[in-house]
Amino acid sequence: MPIKKMKNGSYKVDISIGVDPVTGKRRRKTRMAKTKKEAEELYVALKHKYNSGIQPSQRNLSFEEIRDIYLESCKLHNKPNYYQIQLYTINKHITPHFFNSNIKKLTHTEIRKFQKNLINTGLSNKTVNNIMIILKKLFDAAINEKIINTNPCDGVPNLSLPKKQMKFWIPEQFKAFIKLIDQNEEYLFKVFYTVAYFTGMRCGEMLALTWNDIDSVRKEINVYKSLSFIKGEYKITAPKTKNSHRRISINSKLFDILLVWKEKQRVVLESLHIMHAEDIYIFQYKDTPPNKDVFSRKIKTICERGEVEPIRLHDLRHSHVALLIHQKEDYITIKERLGHASIKTTIDVYGHLFPNKQKETADKLDELF
Numbered sequence: 001m002p003i004k005k006m007k008n009g010s011y012k013v014d015i016s017i018g019v020d021p022v023t024g025k026r027r028r029k030t031r032m033a034k035t036k037k038e039a040e041e042l043y044v045a046l047k048h049k050y051n052s053g054i055q056p057s058q059r060n061l062s063f064e065e066i067r068d069i070y071l072e073s074c075k076l077h078n079k080p081n082y083y084q085i086q087l088y089t090i091n092k093h094i095t096p097h098f099f100n101s102n103i104k105k106l107t108h109t110e111i112r113k114f115q116k117n118l119i120n121t122g123l124s125n126k127t128v129n130n131i132m133i134i135l136k137k138l139f140d141a142a143i144n145e146k147i148i149n150t151n152p153c154d155g156v157p158n159l160s161l162p163k164k165q166m167k168f169w170i171p172e173q174f175k176a177f178i179k180l181i182d183q184n185e186e187y188l189f190k191v192f193y194t195v196a197y198f199t200g201m202r203c204g205e206m207l208a209l210t211w212n213d214i215d216s217v218r219k220e221i222n223v224y225k226s227l228s229f230i231k232g233e234y235k236i237t238a239p240k241t242k243n244s245h246r247r248i249s250i251n252s253k254l255f256d257i258l259l260v261w262k263e264k265q266r267v268v269l270e271s272l273h274i275m276h277a278e279d280i281y282i283f284q285y286k287d288t289p290p291n292k293d294v295f296s297r298k299i300k301t302i303c304e305r306g307e308v309e310p311i312r313l314h315d316l317r318h319s320h321v322a323l324l325i326h327q328k329e330d331y332i333t334i335k336e337r338l339g340h341a342s343i344k345t346t347i348d349v350y351g352h353l354f355p356n357k358q359k360e361t362a363d364k365l366d367e368l369f
Contacts, residue, residue, distance in 0.1 A: 003039045006032075011039035015046050061147050063101045067094075070141040079237045081228045086134060093118065093131050094138070103142055106152045111135070115156060125159035132158065166353075167311045168319040169197070170326070180305045189302070191261040192283055192295055193316065199248050200320030200338050203313055204228055207290050208236055209282040211262065219255050220247045223339065227281075227289060234289045244339035258282070321350050 004012045011033045016026060029046055033039035061069075067090060075083045097114055098106075114135070118128045136153035143151060169177065174197050181190045195206060204226035213222045224245045228235050239245060250258075266276040268285055283290040296313040303310040311319070317338070324334050335346040 002043055003036070005036070010034055011036055013039050013043050013046065015043060061103070061142070061145060063098050063103055064095075066103060066138060066142045066145065066147065069145065070138050073141070079226075079228070080230050080235050081237075084230055089131055089134050090138070094135055103139075104148055106139075106148075108152050108155045111152050111156045115159075119159070125161050129158045129161070132156065166318050167315045168322045169308075169311060169316075170319075171323065173308055174319065176306060177302065177308045180302050180308065187261060187264055188283065188285055189295070189298055191257055193299075194254060194257060196313070196316040197319055197323070198254050199250060200317045200324075201248065202226065202240065202244075202317065202339075203292050203295070205239060205244070207281070207283060207292060210280060211278045211282060214258065214282075215247075216255075218247075218249075219252065220249050222247055229291060239339065241339070241341045243341045246336060246339045248337055318350075322353055325350070325353050 002013060002015050004014065006012055013031045013033060014028060016028055031042055031046065033042050071083070071087060071090070074086050078086075097117070101110075111132075115128065115132060118131060119125075123131075132153065136151060139148065139151045139153055142148045178190060178194065181193075183190065192206070195201070196203075199206075199221065201221070201223060205223050208225040208227035209221065209223075213224075214220075215222065223239065226237050226239050226244075228237060261282075265280070265282075265285065269276050269280065272287055274280075274287060281289050283295075292313070299313060300310045302308075321334055321338070324337070331343055331346050334350070335343050338346065340346045
């Protein structure tokens with residue numbers, strides 16, 4: 001009986017709310033009421049809460065089938081490294097939990113439990129949020145396949161993230177860093193970090209550069225591809241966004257440094273019996289394309305020789321923006337050099353680095369006194 005009178009005169013409402021879509025076990029809800037009428041109203045309310053809603057289609061697909069549909073689409077429409085991240089995250093964190101799930105029965109309650117389980121494993125809030133984003137995309141695929149009508153991830157908020165302070169080098173720090181590099185044995189690294197600092201290019205974009213991409217007349221770098229190392233293979237892909245296709249003007253001294261390295265590179269490659277040509281990667285120094293990890297690790301090694309605080313390789317991109325702001329460049333110029341999709345992206349990421357206009361306004365008011 002769903003309603004039972006207790007010895008103390010109260011009434012217990014006990015109803016079945018179906019099967020747990022994750023574990024497959026039957027679930028029940030129990031509530032207490034003071035009177036029989038109150039118990040009957042409570043029973044009706046609970047039944048309506050857990051049994052109402054638009055019914056999904058009669059078509060059935062397992063979680064694994066939805067996962068495969070999503071991954072196939074992801075592989076088709078995204079860069080290889082993005083697909084690999086999705087594949088790894090789904091196989092490691094999502095599939096083990098939802099392997100036997102009934103997709104049609106999942107609600108935000110089960111998604112919240114999953115989110116809590118992730119937190120309890122000790123993962124960072126950022127990692128948990130990234131996993132939840134991918135999970136939502138999986139259920140979006142189920143909606144597209146007409147398996148469910150709503151996404152159970154809706155209504156499950158992201159975890160708060162501590163705001164990290166952006167690291168970058170001011171010109172004096174960069175100069176101090178460059179002085180720590182051996183100008184003969186490590187000239188390649190001097191060139192690489194100098195290009196990164198004075199162009200703001202992404203690492204993959206720099207690694208993909210060949211000498212054909214340098215316009216010697218206009219002194220511009222043509223950016224239209226990116227180099228990635230995935231599962232032991234080098235892959236050339238399109239840049240991050242369509243706006244990443246751009247031409248970056250470079251100063252004369254940087255151009256001269258590149259020409260010096262070009263001759264040094266010719267000697268290095270010919271010693272390895274590699275013919276130097278215009279289609280050689282600019283930062284190649286052996287028989288394989290350049291590797292991001294080499295340039296990333298080298299920063300710390302060089303900084304340990306002096307008193308320069310090390311930063312990440314990507315922070316050289318931030319450093320370029322800080323340099324442009326110091327030069328009083330505007331948002332639009334910075335957006336174009338970085339290859340951002342919109343001016344909003346530039347403002348959201350780097351707006352805090354710009355001078356406080358309110359302070360300038362307040363200072364001008366002093367002239368009225």
